[in-house]
Amino acid sequence: MTDPTLTTGQLDLAGVVIGKGTSVQIRDISGLGRPPVREEDFDQPSMDGAWPGPDYYATREIRIDAAIRTPGDRAAALDVLAALQQPLHAPAVRLAGGATHTLRIAWPGRPVKRLQGRVRLLDADVRQAIHGYVPLDISFAATDPLWYSDTETVTEIPLGWLTGGGFRAPVHAPIHVQNGTVAADRPGWVTNTGTADAWPVLRITGPCANVTVTHVPTGRTLALPTANLTAGQWIEIDTRPGFRTVTRENGGNALSLLAPASRIDQFAVPPGTSEMRFTAFDATNTARLRLTWRGTYTAL
Missing domain, CATH: 2.40.30.200 (Elongation Factor Tu (Ef-tu); domain 3)
Incomplete structure (x- = not known):
């Protein structure tokens, strides 16, 4: 609607x-x-004042x-x-x-x-x-x-074949190019126009396997080492508070595919522009990562 x-x-x-x-x-x-x-302050025992705890909105x-x-x-x-x-x-x-x-x-x-x-x-x-x-x-x-x-921002990141993201002159041998048996990666850029962390929805569309998405500045990673998607299949990772789900294209729960060290609750996009890296095995170079988010603000 x-x-x-x-x-x-x-x-x-x-x-x-x-x-x-x-x-x-x-x-x-x-x-x-x-x-x-929701403050969690409590009085200092046998002392003046109080100890301030976390302040949750x-x-x-x-x-x-x-x-x-x-x-x-x-x-x-x-x-x-x-x-x-x-x-x-x-x-x-x-x-x-x-x-x-x-x-x-x-x-x-x-x-x-x-x-x-x-x-x-x-x-x-x-x-x-x-x-x-x-x-x-x-x-x-x-x-x-x-x-x-009010409007969503959508960025689609394809896999790339060049290990360094391209050539830079002068070019010196040897030049390393990935093949279909090595996980290709492609850096992309995401911009949160707001003043608070934004929580993206990530959709990985196959064909691809052994998927990893990394927010480069923070090093936070979402890895699906056992995922094996054929053409047209996808996995969606929703990091938004209150949602935080991992689902397949058929609506099934795919949380078990996420590596134990992957923290959905920490995979935020901070204010400003930052790099996102998408890594996977894909011999066809047609796999895609789509990120959708809204600029997030602390004030009107």
């Missing part, structure tokens, strides 16, 4: 656009600053004070209220653990950004609906408190 286009001053609440230029006017929004933290609550305005048209106001409620009923999110709604915000002076979470409150005061006026109290609980770019 394509996301609706937003203009400055508008919000997309689970697929319904509200705000400037719509019949739902926004009077106030709170919760856009630093999310609350808690759920970010976005509170929206809004009102439906369809002057003199009670039926239209109630239709708008119904339209706001309808997507929140969808069992695909409402009855599925881990599934989320999306809140997209086109804030003045900022590109469109999004949050993932659940709409926890949509309270309406219909006493004045006869006048086409219905005040709304909306609460969106962002279970992932970080902000994400």
Whole structure:
């Protein structure tokens, strides 16, 4: 489903656009600053002060004070209220653990950004609906408190045959070229435009075997030493918090193919541009690694 286009001053609440230029006017929004933290401080025994423990972000609550305005048209106001409620009923999110709604915000002076979470409150005061006026109290609980770019970034990295990634003049013998019996590798570049670590989804498409993906600056590696993919088969590694799965093209769980030392929970793309290296055995040079991620931000 394509996301609706937003203009400055508008919000997309689970697929319904509200705000400037719509019949739902926004009077106030709170919760856009630093999310609350779950602190683990404890008092120093027999001493003044406390010892600060880790600070983990808690759920970010976005509170929206809004009102439906369809002057003199009670039926239209109630239709708008119904339209706001309808997507929140969808069992695909409402009855599925881990599934989320999306809140997209086109804030003045900022590109469109999004949050993932659940709409926890949509309270309406219909006493004045006869006048086409219905005040709304909306609460969106962002279970992932970080902000994400509205569009995904996709990079596809093929295998390469040259061991050094190419020739550099002057060329001196001997020149080493890989053959189909040696794991070919090809450096690629990924850019996280945000200010926090981004978590990519990696899809390796065969034919290939003995796959390794390395984030060069950190040395973090995802290795599938026993994987053997034929043409058209793929393995997808989802590193996003709350997901972190390894699946095959048939939907089966492929976590057992991941080497024990491979840490999905540490394979993040830091802010800026960094190198990603894809290594595998492939005599056809047609295997591909596709990375998909969103720029991740600590602030709107």
